[in-house]
Amino acid sequence: MAVQINPSILSADFARLAEEAKAAEGADWLHVDVMDNHFVPNLTLGVPVVESLARATEIPLDCHLMIEDADRWAPQYVEAGAGSVTFHAEAAAAPVRLAREIRAKGARASMALKPATPIEPYEDLLPELDMVLIMTVEPGFGGQAFLDIMLPKIRRTRELITKHGLELWLQVDGGVSASTIERCADAGADVFVAGSAVYGAEDPAEAVRALRDQARSATATAAWACAH
Ligand SMILES: O=C(CO)[C@H](O)[C@H](O)COP(=O)(O)O
Numbered sequence: 001m002a003v004q005i006n007p008s009i010l011s012a013d014f015a016r017l018a019e020e021a022k023a024a025e026g027a028d029w030l031h032v033d034v035m036d037n038h039f040v041p042n043l044t045l046g047v048p049v050v051e052s053l054a055r056a057t058e059i060p061l062d063c064h065l066m067i068e069d070a071d072r073w074a075p076q077y078v079e080a081g082a083g084s085v086t087f088h089a090e091a092a093a094a095p096v097r098l099a100r101e102i103r104a105k106g107a108r109a110s111m112a113l114k115p116a117t118p119i120e121p122y123e124d125l126l127p128e129l130d131m132v133l134i135m136t137v138e139p140g141f142g143g144q145a146f147l148d149i150m151l152p153k154i155r156r157t158r159e160l161i162t163k164h165g166l167e168l169w170l171q172v173d174g175g176v177s178a179s180t181i182e183r184c185a186d187a188g189a190d191v192f193v194a195g196s197a198v199y200g201a202e203d204p205a206e207a208v209r210a211l212r213d214q215a216r217s218a219t220a221t222a223a224w225a226c227a228h
């Protein structure tokens with residue numbers, strides 16, 4: 001079972017994004033948090049920055065859209081060069097149509113759930129997706145404390161993926177660090193976003209390696225992974 005570590009540039013220096021991408025050497029994807037100050041109370045970056053970043057780095061971009069009107073904007077992030085586009089279930093009027101459009105344009109389609117949004121109503125949509133993102137903080141800011149109460153939701157999502165025999169990645173985002181990543185892996189996550197734990201470290205590349213080692217060993221003994 002492969003684990004992936006996606007550093008979040010929300011915690012990087014926005015004036016040096018291309019260099020910061022290189023500093024997290026060994027990362028599987030670069031996680032790009034797009035916030036519009038409406039869906040979340042914070043404002044970050046948009047399509048032009050994603051376009052420039054896609055040209056400036058070889059690492060594929062994992063765009064997490066914390067924006068309203070996802071149906072209108074998400075396809076533009078595929079055109080800007082994102083390899084994976086995550087829209088929020090709470091912000092998409094037609095999630096199936098949107099996932100199909102993202103895939104048709106050539107990117108991986110992913111759907112995120114805020115902490116208070118359950119996975120169960122979306123069970124039938126899972127085959128339309130390449131990844132589900134379970135938020136482990138309220139979206140909007142980096143550096144927040146991990147919400148342990150999300151662990152059962154991660155577990156239930158993994159059970160649904162297994163039940164339907166899907167090749168779906170399960171991403172966790174928010175407060176993922178050396179002290180929480182093992183619990184996430186044990187519960188069923190296989191893609192880990194880490195902002196402050198990578199860019200707040202003295203050596204971001206070493207932080208990526210260490211997080212990967214921890215996630216790998218926790219996955220090796222996890223009941224959900226052993227059953228495969
Ligand atoms: O989507 C996000 C916040 O809404 C970020 O990806 C996330 O918070 C990463 O930062 P950290 O690892 O420091 O929590």
Ligand SMILES: [Fe+2]
Binds near residue numbers: 008032
């Ligand atoms: Fe994010």
